Amino acid sequence: AQKITQTQPGMFVQEKEAVTLDCTYDTSDQSYGLFWYKQPSSGEMIFLIYQGSYDEQNATEGRYSLNFQKARKSANLVISASQLGDSAMYFCAMREGRNDMRFGAGTRLTVKP
Amino acid sequence: SQTIHQWPATLVQPVGSPLSLECTVEGTSNPNLYWYRQAAGRGLQLLFYSVGIGQISSEVPQNLSASRPQDRQFILSSKKLLLSDSGFYLCASTEGYYGYTFGSGTRLTVV
Numbered sequence: 158a159q160k161i162t163q164t165q166p167g168m169f170v171q172e173k174e175a176v177t178l179d180c181t182y183d184t185s186d187q188s189y190g191l192f193w194y195k196q197p198s199s200g201e202m203i204f205l206i207y208q209g210s211y212d213e214q215n216a217t218e219g220r221y222s223l224n225f226q227k228a229r230k231s232a233n234l235v236i237s238a239s240q241l242g243d244s245a246m247y248f249c250a251m252r253e254g255r256n257d258m259r260f261g262a263g264t265r266l267t268v269k270p
Numbered sequence: 271s272q273t274i275h276q277w278p279a280t281l282v283q284p285v286g287s288p289l290s291l292e293c294t295v296e297g298t299s300n301p302n303l304y305w306y307r308q309a310a311g312r313g314l315q316l317l318f319y320s321v322g323i324g325q326i327s328s329e330v331p332q333n334l335s336a337s338r339p340q341d342r343q344f345i346l347s348s349k350k351l352l353l354s355d356s357g358f359y360l361c362a363s364t365e366g367y368y369g370y371t372f373g374s375g376t377r378l379t380v381v
Contacts, residue, residue: 190368192369192370194372199374200360200374200375200377201372201374201375202360202370202372202375204371207368207369248313248314250369252369255302257304257316257319258304258364258369258370259316260313261313262312262313263312265311
């Protein structure tokens with residue numbers, strides 16, 4: 158069964174506006190971590206933000222924040238003040254304990270000038 | 271922090287030829303190591319992972335194999351490449367419960 162679901166294959170956002178990339182996950186574990194990675198056209202995977210299942214506050218890293226809704230099993234990425242350099246693929250991922258990390262199918266974000 | 275060296279960056283190989291992709295890790299010891307493959311415009315598929323020297327687990331049956339001859343070295347191989355082996359191959363490393371550090375990837379085209 159799919160553990161990570163990203164329902165938006167592609168998203169567009171105007172430069173300087175905020176955008177939310179959706180991610181839902183499925184787990185019966187109590188201890189897990191949620192991650193977002195950015196993959197530009199060069200292919201490298203860049204770690205953006207992490208949320209632990211026991212963290213009560215939403216994670217933030219600069220312009221990135223993670224909207225964590227545990228009861229809904231949702232971990233949406235919010236990018237504020239979009240920049241042209243934010244255009245890339247974005248992957249949501251989950252790691253249950255020390256198990257392997259599982260990735261969603263990704264969302265391609267395009268920032269329009 | 272960890273650094274992953276992965277080479278080559280790009281590779282064009284004929285069908286039926288052998289393959290060897292290497293990944294080495296710096297800045298850590300006894301990491302878990304992973305090989306992922308990504309088809310164009312798609313997500314990441316876990317191919318192999320290793321929790322220690324000589325310990326390899328395979329996720330997907332295929333004509334690829336992996337080996338871990340040293341603690342911080344992970345090799346992906348094939349005796350005979352297929353067209354379907356084309357893709358972007360990423361090596362990743364992790365310690366403990368945290369996220370992965372990725373290498374820069376190898377773009378393989380089988381012709």
